[in-house]
Amino acid sequence: MPALPTPGEIGLVAAGLFAALLLGVVVLRLVRRRRFVDPVDRATYETLHTASLATRSLRDGLTPEGATRATRHLRSMLGSTAVAITDTNATLAWDGAGSHHRRDVHAHAEQVLSSGRTLVLTSEQITCSDPDCSIRSGIIAPIVADERVVAALAAYGRTTSTGLVRATEELAGWISTQIELAELGRQRTRVMEAELRALRAQISPHFIYNCLAAIASFVRTDPDRARELLLEFADFTRYALRRGGAYTTLRDELQNIERYLALEKARFGDRLVVSLTIAPEVLPVAVPFLAIQPLVENAVRHGIEHKSGIGHVSISAADVGATAEITIEDDGEGSDPETIRAVLSGGGSGNSVGLGNVDARLRQAFGDEYGLVVETAPGAGTKVTFRVPKFAPGVHSDS
Amino acid sequence: MSAVASGWGLFAIILVCTATVAVGALGLRLSRTTSDFYVAGRTVTAGWNASAIGGEYLSAASFLGVAGIVYSLGTHMLWLPVGYTLGYLILLVLVAAPLRRSGAYTIPDFAEARLSSRRVRRLASLLVIAIGWLYLLPQFQGAGLALQTVTGASPAVGSLIVAGVVLASVAAGGMRSITLVQAMQYWVKLAAIAIPCFVLAWLWLRGGQPLPKLTDPGGPFAGALPAYPSREHPLYATYSTMLALCFGTMGLPHVLVRFYTNPDGRAARRTTVIVIGLLGAFYLFPPVFGMLGRVYLPSLPAGTRADSVVLLLPSAMAPGTLGDLLSAILAGGAFAAFLSTASGLTVSVAGVIDQDLLSGAMNRRLGGDLPRTHSFRLASVVAILIPYAASWLAPSVTLADTVGMAFAIAASTFCPLLILGVWWRGLSVAGAAAGLIVGGTLAMGATLATFVGVGRGTGGWLPVLLAQPAAWTMPTAFVTAVLVSLATPRSIPVNAARAMVRLHAPEEVTARVRPSSG
Numbered sequence: 001m002p003a004l005p006t007p008g009e010i011g012l013v014a015a016g017l018f019a020a021l022l023l024g025v026v027v028l029r030l031v032r033r034r035r036f037v038d039p040v041d042r043a044t045y046e047t048l049h050t051a052s053l054a055t056r057s058l059r060d061g062l063t064p065e066g067a068t069r070a071t072r073h074l075r076s077m078l079g080s081t082a083v084a085i086t087d088t089n090a091t092l093a094w095d096g097a098g099s100h101h102r103r104d105v106h107a108h109a110e111q112v113l114s115s116g117r118t119l120v121l122t123s124e125q126i127t128c129s130d131p132d133c134s135i136r137s138g139i140i141a142p143i144v145a146d147e148r149v150v151a152a153l154a155a156y157g158r159t160t161s162t163g164l165v166r167a168t169e170e171l172a173g174w175i176s177t178q179i180e181l182a183e184l185g186r187q188r189t190r191v192m193e194a195e196l197r198a199l200r201a202q203i204s205p206h207f208i209y210n211c212l213a214a215i216a217s218f219v220r221t222d223p224d225r226a227r228e229l230l231l232e233f234a235d236f237t238r239y240a241l242r243r244g245g246a247y248t249t250l251r252d253e254l255q256n257i258e259r260y261l262a263l264e265k266a267r268f269g270d271r272l273v274v275s276l277t278i279a280p281e282v283l284p285v286a287v288p289f290l291a292i293q294p295l296v297e298n299a300v301r302h303g304i305e306h307k308s309g310i311g312h313v314s315i316s317a318a319d320v321g322a323t324a325e326i327t328i329e330d331d332g333e334g335s336d337p338e339t340i341r342a343v344l345s346g347g348g349s350g351n352s353v354g355l356g357n358v359d360a361r362l363r364q365a366f367g368d369e370y371g372l373v374v375e376t377a378p379g380a381g382t383k384v385t386f387r388v389p390k391f392a393p394g395v396h397s398d399s
Numbered sequence: 400m401s402a403v404a405s406g407w408g409l410f411a412i413i414l415v416c417t418a419t420v421a422v423g424a425l426g427l428r429l430s431r432t433t434s435d436f437y438v439a440g441r442t443v444t445a446g447w448n449a450s451a452i453g454g455e456y457l458s459a460a461s462f463l464g465v466a467g468i469v470y471s472l473g474t475h476m477l478w479l480p481v482g483y484t485l486g487y488l489i490l491l492v493l494v495a496a497p498l499r500r501s502g503a504y505t506i507p508d509f510a511e512a513r514l515s516s517r518r519v520r521r522l523a524s525l526l527v528i529a530i531g532w533l534y535l536l537p538q539f540q541g542a543g544l545a546l547q548t549v550t551g552a553s554p555a556v557g558s559l560i561v562a563g564v565v566l567a568s569v570a571a572g573g574m575r576s577i578t579l580v581q582a583m584q585y586w587v588k589l590a591a592i593a594i595p596c597f598v599l600a601w602l603w604l605r606g607g608q609p610l611p612k613l614t615d616p617g618g619p620f621a622g623a624l625p626a627y628p629s630r631e632h633p634l635y636a637t638y639s640t641m642l643a644l645c646f647g648t649m650g651l652p653h654v655l656v657r658f659y660t661n662p663d664g665r666a667a668r669r670t671t672v673i674v675i676g677l678l679g680a681f682y683l684f685p686p687v688f689g690m691l692g693r694v695y696l697p698s699l700p701a702g703t704r705a706d707s708v709v710l711l712l713p714s715a716m717a718p719g720t721l722g723d724l725l726s727a728i729l730a731g732g733a734f735a736a737f738l739s740t741a742s743g744l745t746v747s748v749a750g751v752i753d754q755d756l757l758s759g760a761m762n763r764r765l766g767g768d769l770p771r772t773h774s775f776r777l778a779s780v781v782a783i784l785i786p787y788a789a790s791w792l793a794p795s796v797t798l799a800d801t802v803g804m805a806f807a808i809a810a811s812t813f814c815p816l817l818i819l820g821v822w823w824r825g826l827s828v829a830g831a832a833a834g835l836i837v838g839g840t841l842a843m844g845a846t847l848a849t850f851v852g853v854g855r856g857t858g859g860w861l862p863v864l865l866a867q868p869a870a871w872t873m874p875t876a877f878v879t880a881v882l883v884s885l886a887t888p889r890s891i892p893v894n895a896a897r898a899m900v901r902l903h904a905p906e907e908v909t910a911r912v913r914p915s916s917g
Contacts, residue, residue, distance in 0.1 A: 016851070
């Protein structure tokens with residue numbers, strides 16, 4: 001080994017130093033982001049930051065765990081000795097000194113919960129055997145959601161002031177808003193679930209009628225084919241009406257589309273030409289249940305039904321790094337981009353079954369950047385593209 | 400080397416490079432477009448998937464490095480190729496099926512799925528990048544070495560070619576990890592090393608089967624196992640390297656993503672078993688080159704590293720067209736090894752840079768209107784340029800040793816995360832983070848110290864501990880993760896029990912007991 005460092009080694013040291021420098025700059029920037037010149041700015045920032053931390057804990061509404069995590073931040077916002085939250089049944093959380101008073105909170109708040117008015121407690125109502133205990137007075141403010149008193153926020157300390165009373169009331173009002181937001185989120189989920197149920201029941205009556213008519217036409221001429229088609233129909237309905245998780249694998253979803261297309265082909269014959277390009281690597285990806293079938297149904301309908309001659313529908317699933325890209329394309333009549341925009345933004349029209357629903361479910365499952373992308377113009381066909389991440393927290397295919 | 404030889408070799412290298420870029424660009428057209436398809440029949444089978452894993456895993460260190468190390472250190476080192484394969488056994492027994500069931504595509508995904516923590520995810524992403532870069536480094540060095548041996552060009556040219564070809568194929572469409580193409584790579588590599596090996600072995604049989612001198616001036620060829628003759632404390636060095644190889648394989652970024660292609664946990668296990676068989680078959684050949692090298696190339700030309708023995712051997716044993724042809728096949732195979740491993744790694748590293756570091760920042764700066772592919776391309780440039788620059792400055796550490804360090808870092812960081820994450824429900828977020836930080840800092844510090852040359856030539860324990868750190872960094876990381884987890888029971892994720900059920904229950908069971916909601 002040479003005693004002197006080689007140029008390579010010097011270069012490596014330089015690279016190491018450069019990396020350390022880069023790290024230093026990043027850390028410095030992170031630190032600087034927290035530094036404020038003006039104390040007012042600083043106070044505003046800290047209050048907003050604490051509030052945002054508390055918001056996160058209250059995201060699921062008033063649960064004991066969420067309330068416990070939130071009270072810590074609420075206490076630092078109020079600056080009181082202790083803060084407690086109680087709902088109509090029991091005390092949910094206590095943060096701060098003198099936690100032996102925790103069991104009294106619900107009793108203290110009884111009046112507030114029934115009247116909906118803020119109550120100030122003095123040392124007459126709060127008794128304590130411990131002479132050093134700093135819980136001598138308290139303020140209890142109602143938390144109102146949906147015009148009902150659902151809980152109460154209590155701030156305890158040695159003394160109270162008008163300022164603290166108002167701050168507590170404001171904070172209770174703020175918590176009310178958060179709870180209403182959480183309720184709104186829950187309702188959104190419920191609406192989604194209801195929509196999915198509706199979508200499941202929404203195998204269109206026309207489709208059933210057309211299928212059975214097409215099968216009937218084969219019964220005499222080609223009984224074997226008729227039997228096959230009936231089995232396809234049975235499998236298709238079993239899948240579409242299954243009860244189960246909200247997600248499935250791309251493989252199962254495509255398999256169902258395979259059955260669907262077999263049935264449509266029985267009806268349209270050579271007029272329907274389907275081509276599929278599927279990368280086998282993406283078959284295990286989890287997708288929302290019945291996310292693709294409505295899109296294919298739309299493509300078939302727009303590509304064939306309102307058109308004379310042959311209609312092409314192509315379906316592709318490609319592997320794009322950490323995501324899978326799924327495209328459904330037809331060369332049919334196309335539609336006005338404005339109409340599609342209206343459908344996607346929620347103003348549904350009957351013509352595009354499920355387009356808005358699929359878009360909403362994709363966004364809900366994977367985030368806003370994973371919505372549908374529709375390229376269309378009158379007479380120019382329609383191309384619907386969307387991406388699905390290979391992994392998303394909380395999304396599992398339960399096929 | 401004769402002009403003809405360099406002509407043949409150059410042709411093989413250009414052929415491999417052109418094919419790689421072409422496949423990258425035309426990849427999508429390879430996937431069949433049909434009007435009638437049977438989705439179930441299109442699932443990637445375990446055999447193809449295993450070939451693809453082998454194709455990506457067999458790197459420069461395997462193709463050139465193993466032979467080089469057997470050549471210079473003798474039969475003492477026959478355990479090394481075994482070690483490269485052994486990692487998959489640990490992977491098979493401990494993590495393959497649960498990992499597939501977790502639904503994770505990358506290790507950061509697993510961290511998030513198991514611990515529901517964005518911070519641990521971030522940390523894991525940074526480590527993926529570090530390990531990927533360190534593993535890319537020897538690929539570039541090896542390419543430079545191969546080109547130098549074949550054509551006499553400066554090593555920088557070979558590295559540049561590999562970097563350029565990988566960048567071109569990844570940017571042209573390398574985000575698609577086409578199983579079929581990677582699977583073919585395995586068979587190309589196997590053929591490229593097996594055919595010359597059989598020819599040379601036949602020449603050796605006909606040539607009177609000379610045996611290597613057991614006591615060469617360069618060091619004895621045979622000796623008692625286990626030993627690492629070039630090091631002080633050989634026993635420690637051997638066990639530490641073995642540990643790194645056994646427990647590091649599961650943490651290699653480009654290996655894990657392939658498991659996602661398996662339909663379920665059972666298929667993941669079956670794939671791993673086949674991988675062990677395929678790799679075992681491949682690793683039979685490099686040691687043969689090492690042994691024949693000792694016989695026919697008692698001393699290497701000045702300025703060449705032992706790693707190039709595979710490429711020099713054919714012309715030494717069969718001067719003329721046959722030797723040139725075999726050299727060309729080997730050079731082509733070696734380049735295929737660099738390219739496939741480097742592309743796999745680049746795609747993984749670029750994916751992580753893009754997803755976890757770049758996208759968010761670019762969306763914030765540019766208002767989210769940026770096409771997805773642009774940020775991925777930018778990420779792949781970053782993913783390649785840094786290890787390329789490092790390979791240019793790199794010190795003289797052998798290919799197998801650099802790769803060994805990447806394994807050591809993976810064993811000290813991801814191994815505790817994966818094993819504890821899969822098998823211990825008490826793992827807390829704080830514990831996992833502490834394990835990653837402590838293991839990562841120690842192992843990377845040791846690697847950097849070795850590269851810089853701390854304690855080199857002084858003898859004693861220090862250089863050995865730094866060059867083969869796994870034996871002390873991995874247990875430290877495990878202990879840290881366990882102790883911190885025990886100390887912070889409050890940061891055990893709320894859904895730990897549910898995550899454990901998902902990891903360990905076979906898919907059919909999970910599907911059956913699922914509450915029928917909706």
